[in-house]
Amino acid sequence: MDRPTLEKTLQKFGFKRVFSGKRITHYAHKNLKIRIDPPQEGTPYNHLHINYGGNKNAYDVNLRPVNYKEPAAHIKLKE
Incomplete structure (x- = not known):
């Protein structure tokens, strides 16, 4: 999914934008x-992070817990 579509989808499902700056x-x-x-x-592509209950509680694309520094915690977005 590309970034504009992702942002519209997140808002559709009740997510609120809480910060925006420098393309983050x-x-x-x-x-x-x-x-x-x-x-x-280290991550030469647009990507997202999924966190629950704090920044260090990261998940991969299949919603499995991973270390927030692992490549799996950096979910690639379609360009």
Whole structure:
């Protein structure tokens, strides 16, 4: 999914934008947070992070818990 479609879908499902700046956007719904990031060192593609109950509680694309520093915690977005 591309970024504009993802943002519309998140809002449709009740997520609220809680931060936006320098191409980084945070959405939250209850204890669930989704952060959309631009390409950066070590992750040369647009990606998102799924966190529940705090930044260090990260999940992969299949909603399995992973270390927030692992590549699996950086879910690639369609360009």
